[in-house]
Amino acid sequence: MSPEPSRPPANRNLTVLLSLTIGVLVGLVVVAFILLTGRLAARMYPAGGSPWRRLLIPLAGSLGTGVLLSRYFPNARGSGIPQTKFALFINNGYISLKTVVGKFICCSASLASGIALGREGPSVQIGAGIASVLGRRFGLSPEQVKPLVPVGCSAALAAAFNTPIAAVLFSLEEILGDMHAPVLGTTVIASAASWMVLHLILGDQPLFHTPAYQLVHPAEFGVYAILGVAGGLASVWFVKLLLAIRKIFLTLPKRTQWAQPAVGGLAVGVMGWFMPQVLGVGYDFVDIVLGGDFVLKTVLALAILKLIATPVCYGTGNAGGIFGPSLFIGAMVGGAVGSVAHTLFPGLTAGPGAYALVGMGACFAGIVRTPMTSVIMIFEMTRDYSIIVPLMIANMIAFIISQKLQEEPIYEALALQEGVFLPTGESRDELAGVRVAQIMRTGPEPLPPDLDLATAIHRLEEMGRNAWPVGDTRHLSGVVALRDLHEAKAPRSHLADVIAGEAAFPYVHPDHPLSLALERMGSAGVDTLPVVSRANIRQSYGVVTLPDILAAYGVEKAARDGTHAS
Amino acid sequence: MPPRIGLIASVLASAAALWTADLFLARTERAEVRAEARHAAEQGGQLLASGHPAEAVEALRKAQALDRGNTGYALQLAEALLAAGKLDEAGTTLAAVLEASPNDGRANLLEARLMVRRGEPNQAEAYYHRAIFGIWPGNSQVQRIRVRLELANLLASIKSNQELIAELIPLEDEARRDPAVLGQVAHLYAAAGAPDRAVAAYRALIRQDPGDARNYAGLGEAELALGNYREAQSAFQNAVRRGADAGPRLELAARLLNLDPTPRSLTTAAKFARATEILEMARDALARCPAAPGAPKLLAGADAALAAKIRGPVTNEMAEARLAAAQTLWESRGPGCPAGPGDEALSLIMKKLAE
Numbered sequence: 001m002s003p004e005p006s007r008p009p010a011n012r013n014l015t016v017l018l019s020l021t022i023g024v025l026v027g028l029v030v031v032a033f034i035l036l037t038g039r040l041a042a043r044m045y046p047a048g049g050s051p052w053r054r055l056l057i058p059l060a061g062s063l064g065t066g067v068l069l070s071r072y073f074p075n076a077r078g079s080g081i082p083q084t085k086f087a088l089f090i091n092n093g094y095i096s097l098k099t100v101v102g103k104f105i106c107c108s109a110s111l112a113s114g115i116a117l118g119r120e121g122p123s124v125q126i127g128a129g130i131a132s133v134l135g136r137r138f139g140l141s142p143e144q145v146k147p148l149v150p151v152g153c154s155a156a157l158a159a160a161f162n163t164p165i166a167a168v169l170f171s172l173e174e175i176l177g178d179m180h181a182p183v184l185g186t187t188v189i190a191s192a193a194s195w196m197v198l199h200l201i202l203g204d205q206p207l208f209h210t211p212a213y214q215l216v217h218p219a220e221f222g223v224y225a226i227l228g229v230a231g232g233l234a235s236v237w238f239v240k241l242l243l244a245i246r247k248i249f250l251t252l253p254k255r256t257q258w259a260q261p262a263v264g265g266l267a268v269g270v271m272g273w274f275m276p277q278v279l280g281v282g283y284d285f286v287d288i289v290l291g292g293d294f295v296l297k298t299v300l301a302l303a304i305l306k307l308i309a310t311p312v313c314y315g316t317g318n319a320g321g322i323f324g325p326s327l328f329i330g331a332m333v334g335g336a337v338g339s340v341a342h343t344l345f346p347g348l349t350a351g352p353g354a355y356a357l358v359g360m361g362a363c364f365a366g367i368v369r370t371p372m373t374s375v376i377m378i379f380e381m382t383r384d385y386s387i388i389v390p391l392m393i394a395n396m397i398a399f400i401i402s403q404k405l406q407e408e409p410i411y412e413a414l415a416l417q418e419g420v421f422l423p424t425g426e427s428r429d430e431l432a433g434v435r436v437a438q439i440m441r442t443g444p445e446p447l448p449p450d451l452d453l454a455t456a457i458h459r460l461e462e463m464g465r466n467a468w469p470v471g472d473t474r475h476l477s478g479v480v481a482l483r484d485l486h487e488a489k490a491p492r493s494h495l496a497d498v499i500a501g502e503a504a505f506p507y508v509h510p511d512h513p514l515s516l517a518l519e520r521m522g523s524a525g526v527d528t529l530p531v532v533s534r535a536n537i538r539q540s541y542g543v544v545t546l547p548d549i550l551a552a553y554g555v556e557k558a559a560r561d562g563t564h565a566s
Numbered sequence: 567m568p569p570r571i572g573l574i575a576s577v578l579a580s581a582a583a584l585w586t587a588d589l590f591l592a593r594t595e596r597a598e599v600r601a602e603a604r605h606a607a608e609q610g611g612q613l614l615a616s617g618h619p620a621e622a623v624e625a626l627r628k629a630q631a632l633d634r635g636n637t638g639y640a641l642q643l644a645e646a647l648l649a650a651g652k653l654d655e656a657g658t659t660l661a662a663v664l665e666a667s668p669n670d671g672r673a674n675l676l677e678a679r680l681m682v683r684r685g686e687p688n689q690a691e692a693y694y695h696r697a698i699f700g701i702w703p704g705n706s707q708v709q710r711i712r713v714r715l716e717l718a719n720l721l722a723s724i725k726s727n728q729e730l731i732a733e734l735i736p737l738e739d740e741a742r743r744d745p746a747v748l749g750q751v752a753h754l755y756a757a758a759g760a761p762d763r764a765v766a767a768y769r770a771l772i773r774q775d776p777g778d779a780r781n782y783a784g785l786g787e788a789e790l791a792l793g794n795y796r797e798a799q800s801a802f803q804n805a806v807r808r809g810a811d812a813g814p815r816l817e818l819a820a821r822l823l824n825l826d827p828t829p830r831s832l833t834t835a836a837k838f839a840r841a842t843e844i845l846e847m848a849r850d851a852l853a854r855c856p857a858a859p860g861a862p863k864l865l866a867g868a869d870a871a872l873a874a875k876i877r878g879p880v881t882n883e884m885a886e887a888r889l890a891a892a893q894t895l896w897e898s899r900g901p902g903c904p905a906g907p908g909d910e911a912l913s914l915i916m917k918k919l920a921e
Contacts, residue, residue, distance in 0.1 A: 021577060024581060025577070025580065025581060025584070028581060028584035028585060028588055029584060031588045031591075031592075032584060032587055032588050032591060035588065035591035035592060035594075035595055036591060038595060039591060039594060039595055039598070042598060047602065047605075134577070137573055138570075138573065139570075201588045201589065201592050202592060203635075205634065209631075209634060211658045211662070212658075212661075284631065287631055288627070288631070291627075291655075292655070293627070293655065351654075
């Protein structure tokens, strides 16, 4: 949410036309991205090629993209989903053309070289970027560009996964966090346009080809529930490992950034030396597993390897997403569970292919935390309705386990590691109603840290406040309370002595509702809170005070009216 | 906001450029993927032909995954899966093809073979018929004959003689100019218990190719089954003359000619003598089956009849009585009786007498 004044929304006809244009353009770009990546990969790994390629190409690919990412396209690193959300919630929907081009080039090279990441997340950022660039070129204001970002996302996902309905759902469920968002119509238009482009160029082929599945016995629901548990646990492992590795690599010196992806490239190369299926997105092997023809040992080994390879590749800063790997891992986990179940109870259970399919949904729901999108996506990918109920059971179980054992969703956690506070699902609900941005004061400066305590007490009493931010607008040190100043004893003589270094302090963001500001004031015992950037909580936009909040709720006026009445 | 012509033009130009690039990439991909699929399919076909169905399945699975629109690869895969004994997967693969093209001749043929492997010959028969009347690429007549012949062999193996003859009649008509098929048709006629049709088919074949010893041998067998021992002897003589190893059959035909009690030209004495020999042979055959119900009593009766002194000239009735006794003894043999040296001749005589 930007503190700057907003312009009226764009003309409805223009918005519809732009959405259509975005859909077509994004569809064309994403199809090019998929085809280019595929053709490059085919040339990197020709049939009957030497095993040395599997070791050297990922290493070379990650080194090359590492240089490009660190020198030219720093915003093209990673999946693309958190970056898209940064753009939407922090940068007024701004994604540069350079980032779009960088994402396209780096991800094509990275994925073609066998890095164990996916192509869908990057597609989403590319789509959102095209929407953002196009909106700006058409002269739209930041407020008008922002709603185009989810439009680009849905167009990209529709083409990348060949799932137009799930693409719309994903944009609303994950990117916006609001299933009733007013952009529903435009996301549908863009998704449909993009999907049509995909079909015109590549024909009518689902992403995965599955035989017809059926529920053999009601007892199978129990096995699907077990699969949900397995998928949930695998998801938690995946997310925790990825975050842990990312955290380690974020602490390394910046000058090593260009070489960091090579660690992931080397790791996946070594794994690929022994099991080539671990390289790249791996959808070909998923297709085989869905067909039910595999060896239990192989799928188990691949599930474990991919559960390590993808977090390492992502954590070391390679370009690529986690959608594809989560589907791959899910298929392997599901295939393994299904294989064991079918061996033990052949008369009661379907073939392992059905379980692989449900496993894909379960891991997607557990890792990405979008259960609705997951169900619809698997349905659209396979066009098999008979699997919906088991899919819903396994998805919900995996989702709940993941939520319990890994509180922070992956994209929010990744953003947090970058120092960005993205609104979570819960916090989005709180955004309803009047926002802090509408009543905040942008004028008052924080108290300087070198101010002596007596003067500070005097200034606070003069303003009639019991607390005030300390520092400067670009770097807040904290919030000082009047009671702390009164209790401070010698040798403390300046505010800097009272404010403890980089300690946490109460704050609100501009898009927070007033109710949350009141809650935070109450728990901290202060009547003033700094309003800070989501990208950097030390950067101050202004302050919000208790009387202003009360005034916004009409309390002050009522009190005054009451006084007059009495 | 006023539309900017330059911007719109650049968007349209970008879209056109992307469209062209996408089409180029898609065409390249399609060509490369199809070439790879073709290579895998060829490899699979060779593996299947060389008796490595499991390896063929892998190669063909790859071919099918690469080019899903190619029904030929799916059918090749189904064939390999059948050969590898993976019946469920073969069924799934075929179901997908049949759903899309229910009249595909090859798909129906493979489904019929699948049903045979699953022990469901009635279902198989239905799919064979769909295959016969289905759509085939190229020369469909040749394919239809091949399928009908396969169905005929199935019917012969399950002794479904009426249905077999019903298939052989149109097949004989369709394959009139194909000696190889006509030879099989003639053989199957004989197996179906229609030796007269077999004889006609073999004679037609001999007219087409008088030098083929196999046709004479087949004709000899059919004539034997019909009880035409002289014609059979003649046919076997022709077969031997053309290099066939039909000596034993020729001897059998000669033996039958000397044993046959039915020719009208025989004198009563000669008929009686042959009837006596037949009764002795039947007694010996039953003697090899002492466990047969009523065997001792029947054998005692036969011995007594054979030992009884003949007073006065033999009559036709006496010969008929001995033949009737021989038939009783022959029919009393239970299953599993050890075969004797003259059993085949006796069997053919008994069959002729029964008719």
